[in-house]
Amino acid sequence: MPRFQFTIHATDGKARRGTIAMQRGEIRTPAFMPVGTAATVKAVKPQDVRASGADILLGNTYHLMLRPTAERVARLGGLHTFMGWDRPILTDSGGYQVMSLSELTKRSEEGVAFASHLDGSRHMMSPERSMEIQRLLGSDIVMAFDELVPTTSTRDVQAKAMERSMRWAKRSRAGFDSGEDHAARAALFGIQQGALDEGLRKASADALKDIGFDGYAVGGLAVGEGQEAMFGVLDYAPGQLDATKPRYLMGVGKPDDIVGAVERGIDMFDCVLPTRSGRTGQAFTRAGPINIRNAKFAEDQGPLDPACPCPVCGTWSRAYLHHLVRAGEILGAMLMTEHNLWFYQTLMADLRAAIEEQRLTAFANDFRAKYQTKQG
Ligand SMILES: [Zn+2]
Numbered sequence: 001m002p003r004f005q006f007t008i009h010a011t012d013g014k015a016r017r018g019t020i021a022m023q024r025g026e027i028r029t030p031a032f033m034p035v036g037t038a039a040t041v042k043a044v045k046p047q048d049v050r051a052s053g054a055d056i057l058l059g060n061t062y063h064l065m066l067r068p069t070a071e072r073v074a075r076l077g078g079l080h081t082f083m084g085w086d087r088p089i090l091t092d093s094g095g096y097q098v099m100s101l102s103e104l105t106k107r108s109e110e111g112v113a114f115a116s117h118l119d120g121s122r123h124m125m126s127p128e129r130s131m132e133i134q135r136l137l138g139s140d141i142v143m144a145f146d147e148l149v150p151t152t153s154t155r156d157v158q159a160k161a162m163e164r165s166m167r168w169a170k171r172s173r174a175g176f177d178s179g180e181d182h183a184a185r186a187a188l189f190g191i192q193q194g195a196l197d198e199g200l201r202k203a204s205a206d207a208l209k210d211i212g213f214d215g216y217a218v219g220g221l222a223v224g225e226g227q228e229a230m231f232g233v234l235d236y237a238p239g240q241l242d243a244t245k246p247r248y249l250m251g252v253g254k255p256d257d258i259v260g261a262v263e264r265g266i267d268m269f270d271c272v273l274p275t276r277s278g279r280t281g282q283a284f285t286r287a288g289p290i291n292i293r294n295a296k297f298a299e300d301q302g303p304l305d306p307a308c309p310c311p312v313c314g315t316w317s318r319a320y321l322h323h324l325v326r327a328g329e330i331l332g333a334m335l336m337t338e339h340n341l342w343f344y345q346t347l348m349a350d351l352r353a354a355i356e357e358q359r360l361t362a363f364a365n366d367f368r369a370k371y372q373t374k375q376g
Pocket of ligand 1: 304305308309310311312313314339340342343
């Protein structure tokens with residue numbers, strides 16, 4: 001297997017059907033990456049995550065650096081061995097969590113000083129440190145370290161953050177390349193910033209292209225701006241990035257967000273929604289999300305989603321899941337999460353087939369007609 005090779009097999013409008021070949025396996029795109037925050041996709045064993053159709057997982061640098069620490073994971077053979085997942089893993093840079101979860105953060109050109117949300121201990125995160133942590137974890141796809149500001153910030157604040165992010169992207173590239181053994185088998189993605197401003201997005205895309213990355217993320221979206229504003233950016237942002245490389249929309253999203261983003265040329269996604277929702281009683285179905293705690297499901301003997309091929313829908317009823325979730329049984333969270341992962345991966349497989357067969361618009365329109373975004 002090559003270090004990193006992206007092949008586009010078919011296109012339909014702006015959408016692309018591709019494959020990323022890496023040493024630990026192939027990633028079929030458009031791809032959805034389940035989130036394994038603390039070296040676990042919560043409530044699901046790795047083999048069951050794989051059975052749902054996932055080719056790659058996401059791990060969180062911020063959480064792992066604090067507990068159990070990247071150094072300990074490295075001593076124990078790396079993240080893949082530690083958690084029992086032998087396929088590709090993408091790690092985020094830690095930047096988003098450092099700037100959103102931690103306390104007493106202090107930003108400078110060097111990086112971000114912060115206090116752990118666990119015990120208040122002081123840490124410094126910088127492009128170089130982020131690259132070192134992701135190398136210690138043994139990540140397959142490493143994300144550049146960038147600076148985030150709210151989309152509601154002034155244009156001047158956004159421009160300065162984007163420009164700093166591009167300087168940090170260059171330092172991330174140098175830091176990644178200095179870990180020669182790791183750099184020989186892993187990939188590095190840059191992150192486009194620029195909030196909702198087309199000119200800033202273009203400047204960011206050009207700066208990243210000059211540095212050169214294996215793939216490009218559209219960053220700074222899915223942070224509360226709403227679907228319409230997000231799609232507004234996605235109407236132009238993917239087209240500003242190198243068309244021969246994968247495009248990753250970080251932190252997205254709801255099923256209808258994913259369908260619309262695939263139509264706009266996005267190849268990779270990650271989101272906590274299927275796993276987090278599974279633990280709170282929300283199930284995704286082709287008719288839209290449902291809350292299994294709702295009394296109307298108490299004696300409903302049908303499956304969560306009649307069209308779902310997952311082992312949960314093949315075995316247990318809405319009534320049983322309603323009971324488990326209401327009773328706070330651990331199995332309820334496990335089964336709900338497993339179904340939700342299958343829902344997301346089946347949606348991705350359906351999108352890939354629709355692109356291959358040049359019927360994405362019809363598929364997407366049919367999906368939207370049936371999918372009620374208001375929870376039932
Ligand atoms: Zn199911």
